[in-house]
Amino acid sequence: MKTKDKIIHTSLKLFNERGERQITTNHIAAELGISPGNLYYHFSNKQEIIRSIFDLYVAQLESSFRPHADQRLSLEHLTQYLDASFELMWRFRFMYANLLELLARDAELEQKYQALQLELANWSRDILFQLRESRFLSGDDATMAELADSVKFIIGAWIGYQSAQLKGGEITKPRLYQGVLKILFTLRPYFTDESQNIYQDLHQHYVKCAERSE
Amino acid sequence: MKTKDKIIHTSLKLFNERGERQITTNHIAAELGISPGNLYYHFSNKQEIIRSIFDLYVAQLESSFRPHADQRLSLEHLTQYLDASFELMWRFRFMYANLLELLARDAELEQKYQALQLELANWSRDILFQLRESRFLSGDDATMAELADSVKFIIGAWIGYQSAQLKGGEITKPRLYQGVLKILFTLRPYFTDESQNIYQDLHQHYVKCAERSE
Amino acid sequence: MKTKDKIIHTSLKLFNERGERQITTNHIAAELGISPGNLYYHFSNKQEIIRSIFDLYVAQLESSFRPHADQRLSLEHLTQYLDASFELMWRFRFMYANLLELLARDAELEQKYQALQLELANWSRDILFQLRESRFLSGDDATMAELADSVKFIIGAWIGYQSAQLKGGEITKPRLYQGVLKILFTLRPYFTDESQNIYQDLHQHYVKCAERSE
Amino acid sequence: MKTKDKIIHTSLKLFNERGERQITTNHIAAELGISPGNLYYHFSNKQEIIRSIFDLYVAQLESSFRPHADQRLSLEHLTQYLDASFELMWRFRFMYANLLELLARDAELEQKYQALQLELANWSRDILFQLRESRFLSGDDATMAELADSVKFIIGAWIGYQSAQLKGGEITKPRLYQGVLKILFTLRPYFTDESQNIYQDLHQHYVKCAERSE
DNA sequence: AATGAATGAGGTTTCATTCAT
DNA sequence: CATGAATGAAACCTCATTCAT
Numbered sequence: 046m047k048t049k050d051k052i053i054h055t056s057l058k059l060f061n062e063r064g065e066r067q068i069t070t071n072h073i074a075a076e077l078g079i080s081p082g083n084l085y086y087h088f089s090n091k092q093e094i095i096r097s098i099f100d101l102y103v104a105q106l107e108s109s110f111r112p113h114a115d116q117r118l119s120l121e122h123l124t125q126y127l128d129a130s131f132e133l134m135w136r137f138r139f140m141y142a143n144l145l146e147l148l149a150r151d152a153e154l155e156q157k158y159q160a161l162q163l164e165l166a167n168w169s170r171d172i173l174f175q176l177r178e179s180r181f182l183s184g185d186d187a188t189m190a191e192l193a194d195s196v197k198f199i200i201g202a203w204i205g206y207q208s209a210q211l212k213g214g215e216i217t218k219p220r221l222y223q224g225v226l227k228i229l230f231t232l233r234p235y236f237t238d239e240s241q242n243i244y245q246d247l248h249q250h251y252v253k254c255a256e257r258s259e
Numbered sequence: 260m261k262t263k264d265k266i267i268h269t270s271l272k273l274f275n276e277r278g279e280r281q282i283t284t285n286h287i288a289a290e291l292g293i294s295p296g297n298l299y300y301h302f303s304n305k306q307e308i309i310r311s312i313f314d315l316y317v318a319q320l321e322s323s324f325r326p327h328a329d330q331r332l333s334l335e336h337l338t339q340y341l342d343a344s345f346e347l348m349w350r351f352r353f354m355y356a357n358l359l360e361l362l363a364r365d366a367e368l369e370q371k372y373q374a375l376q377l378e379l380a381n382w383s384r385d386i387l388f389q390l391r392e393s394r395f396l397s398g399d400d401a402t403m404a405e406l407a408d409s410v411k412f413i414i415g416a417w418i419g420y421q422s423a424q425l426k427g428g429e430i431t432k433p434r435l436y437q438g439v440l441k442i443l444f445t446l447r448p449y450f451t452d453e454s455q456n457i458y459q460d461l462h463q464h465y466v467k468c469a470e471r472s473e
Numbered sequence: 474m475k476t477k478d479k480i481i482h483t484s485l486k487l488f489n490e491r492g493e494r495q496i497t498t499n500h501i502a503a504e505l506g507i508s509p510g511n512l513y514y515h516f517s518n519k520q521e522i523i524r525s526i527f528d529l530y531v532a533q534l535e536s537s538f539r540p541h542a543d544q545r546l547s548l549e550h551l552t553q554y555l556d557a558s559f560e561l562m563w564r565f566r567f568m569y570a571n572l573l574e575l576l577a578r579d580a581e582l583e584q585k586y587q588a589l590q591l592e593l594a595n596w597s598r599d600i601l602f603q604l605r606e607s608r609f610l611s612g613d614d615a616t617m618a619e620l621a622d623s624v625k626f627i628i629g630a631w632i633g634y635q636s637a638q639l640k641g642g643e644i645t646k647p648r649l650y651q652g653v654l655k656i657l658f659t660l661r662p663y664f665t666d667e668s669q670n671i672y673q674d675l676h677q678h679y680v681k682c683a684e685r686s687e
Numbered sequence: 688m689k690t691k692d693k694i695i696h697t698s699l700k701l702f703n704e705r706g707e708r709q710i711t712t713n714h715i716a717a718e719l720g721i722s723p724g725n726l727y728y729h730f731s732n733k734q735e736i737i738r739s740i741f742d743l744y745v746a747q748l749e750s751s752f753r754p755h756a757d758q759r760l761s762l763e764h765l766t767q768y769l770d771a772s773f774e775l776m777w778r779f780r781f782m783y784a785n786l787l788e789l790l791a792r793d794a795e796l797e798q799k800y801q802a803l804q805l806e807l808a809n810w811s812r813d814i815l816f817q818l819r820e821s822r823f824l825s826g827d828d829a830t831m832a833e834l835a836d837s838v839k840f841i842i843g844a845w846i847g848y849q850s851a852q853l854k855g856g857e858i859t860k861p862r863l864y865q866g867v868l869k870i871l872f873t874l875r876p877y878f879t880d881e882s883q884n885i886y887q888d889l890h891q892h893y894v895k896c897a898e899r900s901e
Numbered sequence: 902a903a904t905g906a907a908t909g910a911g912g913t914t915t916c917a918t919t920c921a922t
Numbered sequence: 923c924a925t926g927a928a929t930g931a932a933a934c935c936t937c938a939t940t941c942a943t
Contacts, residue, residue: 048923064363066280069916080925082920087923091917142359144423146278155426162424191444198441202416209358209415210376212369227412230405234448262906283933294908299935301906476902492791494708497937508904510941515902519938570787572851574706583854590852619872626869630844637786637843638804640797655840658833662876690927711912722929727914729927 049087051077053097060139065095065147092151099154102137103161109133110168120243123181124250126172127228130200131221138216141205169193181243182235192235199228222255263301265291267315270308274353279309279361306365313368316351317375323347326385332393334457338464340386341439344414348438352430355418383407395457396449406449413442436469477515479505481525488567493523493575520579527582530565531589537561538596548671551609552678554600555656558628559649566644569633597621609668610660620663627656650683691729693719695743698736702781703858707737707789734793741796744779745803751775754813760821762885768814769867769893772842776866780858783846811835823885824877834877841870864897 046054055077059068070091074081088094109129140147148155170193176182177189184192203224208214229248236244260268269291273282284305288295302308323343348355362369384407390396391403398406417438422430443462450458474482483505487496498519502509516522537557568575576583598621604610605617612620631652636642657676664672688696697719701710712733716726730736751771776783790797815835818824826834845866850858871890878886 064360066360067363070918071916081918082926083924085918086925089918141419142363143357144419145356146280146360148423149278149281159424159426195441195444198416198420199412202412202420205359205419206412206416209362210373212373214359214363227409230409231445284935285933295934296909296936297907299937300908303935305934492788494788495791498939499937509939510905511903513939514904517939569847570791571785572847573784574708574788576851577706577709587852587854623869623872626844626848627840630840630848633787633847634840634844637790638801640801642787642791655837659837659873712914713912723914724916724930725928727916728929731914733913 048077048079048083052079052084052087052094053101056094057098057101057137057139060098061137065139065143092154095147096151096154098137099140099157102133102140103157105133105136106161106165110165119179120247123176124247127225127251131203131224134200134204134224135216135221138204138208141201142208165197166194169197180237181240182232183237184235188235192232195231196228199224199231203227219255219257222251225251226255262291262293262297266298266301266308267311271312271315271351271353274312275351279353279357284308306368309361309365310368312351313354313371316347316354317371319350320347320375320379324379324382324386326382326389332386332389332395334460337390337395337457338461341442341461341465344442345435345439348414348418348435349430349432352418352422355415356422356430358419379411380408383411394451395454396446397451398449402449406446409445410442413438413445417441433469433471436465439465440469476505476507476511480512480515480522481529484522485526485529485565485567488526489565493567493571520582523575524579524582526565527568527585530561530568531585533561533564534589534593538593547607548675551604552675555653559631559652562628562632562652563644563649566632566636569629570636593625594622597625608665609671610663611665612663616663620660623659624656627652627659631655647683647685650679653679654683690719690721690725694726694729694736695739699740699743699779699781702740703779707781707785712736734796737789737793738796740779741782741799744775744782745799747778748775748803748807752807752810752814754810754817760814760817760823762888765818765823765885766889766892769870769889772870773863773867776842776846776863777858777860780846780850780863783843784850784858786847807839808836811839822879823882824874825879826877830877834874837873838870841866841873845869861897861899864893867893868897 052073056068056073059073059076070084071081073094074084077084088097109132110126134141144158148158170190173182173189173193173196177184182189182192204216204221207220207224208216211220226248229244229251233244266287270282270287273287273290284298285295287308288298291298302311323346324340354361358372362372384404387396387403387407387410391398396403396406417435418430421434421438425431425434440462443458443465447458480501484496484501487501487504498512499509501522502512505512516525537560538554562569572586576586598618601610601617601621601624605612610617610620632644632649635648635652636644639648654676657672657679661672694715698710698715701714701718712726713723715736716723719726730739751774752768782789786800790800812832812835815824815831815838819826819831824831824834845863846858849862849866853859853862868890871886871893875886
């Protein structure tokens with residue numbers, strides 16, 4: 046791994062652990078055992094590191110969520126989506142802890158972020174529509190759209206919400222799975238009669254995940 | 260209003276407008292037209308101002324949500340609760356937007372916050388149970404409890420989520436009312452048949468609020 | 474006791490306990506339960522409090538040391554002098570911890586202090602000469618004068634020296650009596666043959682004092 | 688000389704000249720023509736500068752006084768010791784003048800200082816015993832030990848005592864040499880008959896030093 | 902006598918960033 | 923690529939002192 050990548054990953058790690066505000070560029074350099082000058086050789090300022098982390102985030106997001114064209118969704122796909130979502134939120138949790146500040150300081154980042162959100166909104170709507178087509182869910186277009194937004198909201202907000210409830214902000218995997226359960230609970234009234242058993246299976250699966258050594 | 264209170268309210272205003280991180284103690288003093296020394300006469304450091312704002316928040320929250328014993332809920336009560344949620348989110352939006360950082364930096368605040376959350380969880384469950392008794396909602400105990408948690412989650416997480424979607428990061432009242440709509444949408448499947456018209460009234464009311472000058 | 478006197482004595486106490494530098498005028502007022510404004514009603518600045526403490530010191534010093542004219546010194550007188558000296562050093566120990574800074578900041582105080590030192594030098598020389606006349610000690614004038622200066626030096630420096638050796642700077646009475654023993658040791662070679670037993674008595678007396686619960 | 692060392696030496700100079708309390712970190716930086724940030728690049732706070740000066744002091748003290756095993760002492764050695772004492776007092780006079788405040792503010796420094804004092808006590812006793820073996824001095828073990836303590840006391844306390852006697856608080860070299868003379872005076876009764884001339888030589892030498900431009 | 906809010910200069914420290922090597 | 927000393931603006935905070943009441 047090149048120094049530039051090491052800087053990105055170490056920064057991400059430190060930001061997640063202690064918050065972007067408390068981590069100075071010197072901290073990052075020290076953690077890596079490089080000089081601050083070297084850090085600034087690779088990045089012209091701290092904001093650029095954050096932008097690179099954001100790019101990483103976008104890349105992972107796109108690879109996980111871009112819907113595969115006209116594909117019938119199976120149960121497996123759904124769990125994949127949910128797992129991938131929370132994986133993502135977990136990996137970039139510092140961003141969600143301070144999104145407002147982060148974006149306020151960097152117009153370029155803000156624009157990128159908001160474009161991404163629009164895309165995401167589309168994808169999640171697409172997924173919900175596919176789930177309806179596959180007769181997992183039922184509901185009119187408006188309801189499905191609103192439901193898609195709810196799911197997107199839960200995914201985006203869960204970690205921040207949970208971290209705040211926990212001493213030291215330390216979140217555990219089981220706590221993450223409770224977020225998946227929250228999504229299931231929100232979808233539940235819209236599950237079709239014929240897919241009730243599928244709902245039960247999913248629910249039981251994630252209850253188990255959420256119970257592990259909590 | 261005493262200087263001490265002026266400091267609290269001016270700080271809250273500035274924090275909401277421009278973010279806690281960008282507002283220095285000198286900014287606050289300058290905005291008030293007092294000397295920095297005077298500010299430090301009333302508060303021994305910046306963190307203490309934040310704590311006082313938090314106390315204000317707790318006070319408003321308690322006065323809005325502490326359930327009145329064995330009370331039959333009317334439509335008015337429901338709007339009161341929803342409006343109160345909205346008011347809180349709006350008035351203390353910087354806190355919602357920066358919660359994790361604020362708690363990470365101040366163990367005392369974290370403890371207070373988490374104690375408050377436990378209380379809030381009880382209150383919101385009580386309110387949901389009351390709504391069921393008043394035949395607005397229906398569902399078994401577990402469902403009502405989960406629903407209560409969903410509502411609490413939406414209130415607690417809405418600003419962090421929304422503020423990041425907005426150009427310039429500015430949170431507007433209409434966007435907040437969309438949070439109220441999100442709550443309604445989440446409750447919707449559990450509204451009883453006899454209260455469907457009530458749901459409609461509420462929905463229309465808040466749709467209007469959310470549309471204003473958006 | 475009037476407020477003015479209370480301020481002086483409380484300041485002396487706090488200065489001794491924690492050092493003049495660390496004690497602000499607000500600390501003094503708080504300890505007394507009065508307002509800072511009131512403190513400044515009685516003293517126009519912090520330095521004036523210090524000057525008043527110094528006046529107290531001078532008064533106690535003069536009452537203890539001004540030699541009684543043409544009086545033959547007995548053993549009792551000597552012990553009285555020594556005991557009084559250390560009592561004094563103990564009571565005003567903060568002054569000795571920072572004499573240089575104290576005087577550097579206040580020309581008036583410096584002048585007073587130096588005048589006092591000259592007087593003291595005379596008194597201690599007078600006492601030594603009287604002791605020689607009383608045949609306790611022997612030695613030529615120059616030796617007696619130098620010896621007087623040594624005694625004065627030990628008295629003035631002992632507490633500061635001892636405090637520095639002890640954890641937390643806390644000095645005990647037994648440690649003070651070791652200072653008296655140091656004076657005796659310095660005088661010892663000049664005790665006359667006929668007063669050797671007197672030396673022994675004194676020595677034993679202060680050894681006992683110095684041993685108590687050390 | 689590196690910047691770090693320059694900071695130490697400039698601080699020492701300024702502290703000696705005007706007192707540690709009056710010298711701010713900005714003063715030090717300005718005197719050196721560097722930025723305050725640079726000073727804090729080399730030292731994390733003012734106290735650390737003081738600690739480094741203390742380390743310098745310890746180093747010089749050790750190199751001057753650590754006794755050479757089974758060595759016969761000549762007159763030269765004696766003057767070396769006395770001159771070294773004088774040099775130490777002069778070079779680190781601000782420390783001697785402010786010892787109690789310095790130690791009161793810094794527990795780590797206090798511990799180091801007190802450990803050093805124990806070592807010093809041993810060294811000074813060793814030196815005195817060597818002087819007796821070399822027939823400069825005579826006296827039983829207890830007397831030599833007490834004498835060693837007296838010498839240590841004079842070195843440790845002289846500046847605090849003398850600095851306060853002087854107009855303007857300025858410590859001058861001649862005044863310090865009087866401290867050496869005070870040591871000699873204290874040792875005098877214990878010089879052997881055969882080394883009386885050595886005493887005379889030493890005395891005359893330091894009288895001359897003490898008289899220069901007093 | 903006494904209050905206590907208010908002042909403001911100035912102290913210590915931080916940190917993103919630069920630049921000669 | 924890399925170093926690490928250096929910068930300087932600005933943050934937080936202190937405290938002796940003042941003054942209207």
